[in-house]
Amino acid sequence: MKFPKPYTLKSIAEIIDSSFIGDDDFPVLGMNEIHVVEAGDIVFVDHPKYYDKALNSAATIVLINKEVECPEGKALLVSDDPFRDFNKLADYFKPFKSSGSSISNSATIGENTVIQPNCFIGNNVTIGDNCVIHSNVSIYDDAIIGDNVTIHSGTVLGANAFYYKKREDGYDRLKSSGRVVIENYVDLGASCTIDRGVTADTTIKAGTKIDNLVQIGHDTIIGKKCLIASQVGIAGCVVVEDEVTIWGQVGITSGITIGAKAVISAKAGVSKSLEGGKSYFGIPADDFRTKYKEIASIRKIPEILEHLKSKK
Numbered sequence: 001m002k003f004p005k006p007y008t009l010k011s012i013a014e015i016i017d018s019s020f021i022g023d024d025d026f027p028v029l030g031m032n033e034i035h036v037v038e039a040g041d042i043v044f045v046d047h048p049k050y051y052d053k054a055l056n057s058a059a060t061i062v063l064i065n066k067e068v069e070c071p072e073g074k075a076l077l078v079s080d081d082p083f084r085d086f087n088k089l090a091d092y093f094k095p096f097k098s099s100g101s102s103i104s105n106s107a108t109i110g111e112n113t114v115i116q117p118n119c120f121i122g123n124n125v126t127i128g129d130n131c132v133i134h135s136n137v138s139i140y141d142d143a144i145i146g147d148n149v150t151i152h153s154g155t156v157l158g159a160n161a162f163y164y165k166k167r168e169d170g171y172d173r174l175k176s177s178g179r180v181v182i183e184n185y186v187d188l189g190a191s192c193t194i195d196r197g198v199t200a201d202t203t204i205k206a207g208t209k210i211d212n213l214v215q216i217g218h219d220t221i222i223g224k225k226c227l228i229a230s231q232v233g234i235a236g237c238v239v240v241e242d243e244v245t246i247w248g249q250v251g252i253t254s255g256i257t258i259g260a261k262a263v264i265s266a267k268a269g270v271s272k273s274l275e276g277g278k279s280y281f282g283i284p285a286d287d288f289r290t291k292y293k294e295i296a297s298i299r300k301i302p303e304i305l306e307h308l309k310s311k312k
Helices: 009-016 048-055 082-093 288-299 301-310
Strands: 002-008 019-021 027-031 041-045 061-064 075-078 156-159 164-167 170-173 179-182 193-195 201-204 279-281
Touching: 002 009, 009 019, 009 027, 009 061, 009 075, 009 082, 027 082, 041 048, 041 082, 048 061, 061 082, 082 170, 156 179, 179 193, 193 201, 279 288, 288 301
Parallel strands: 027 041, 041 061, 061 075, 156 193, 179 201
Antiparallel strands: 002 027, 019 075, 164 170
């Protein structure tokens, strides 16, 4: 998320009441999660295991819970609770605002677009031309919908990321200030849920077709011309490249990449990145040839055991 104007390190420290290491006027341009940070961004880290990753990332401001040596060209915001203060910044720069109506006055809707009854269109939503939004669709604030998009009944775009920190008294949610972006010629089935990015975008690229009852997590990117069948669950921060086919009830863990033109068969459990241009099935998912060899080996186990018994 980029701020509406450049801020200084000192002014950001004052917002969250933290100390800082760096020049007072060190420029701060935005805040992001580590996988999408750029120069000028704040990234937060609250565990020593990830200090080096954050300090050596593209971010130039690190919100951290311990004074450490500051890399050259960077600055630190030192906080007793970076998670809490990252949320403070989200509230400051992207506070929740009630729209006050079923279609917000700040929404922009293109020519020849049809919005059926009982839809909710939030603040600063942009919907392109020639779209059909069926009844009971909810499109939360800041979503971007391209041209020639169809969204079926009951689908929700822009719910919060499923991102929590465990505390002694329960769980704290990391607040979501990102967007959902749906490109041209995308079809979304009934009762799909596509979560907004934490600070960046959850994106469905042009020409992708998604069946009913599909969940897509925060900051995930679905490529062009993908097919995703019913009851698929895709976690956050996944990259699905172009022309991937994912059949029903596939589950995909966070932070991995599915290569272009891969095919994942029904009920597969994907726990690691998969190379493109191959077909996969099983739990954990693997390519067909490897998986069939495993199955053939398992089927031989009784025969091997009988052979060993006969030798005794």
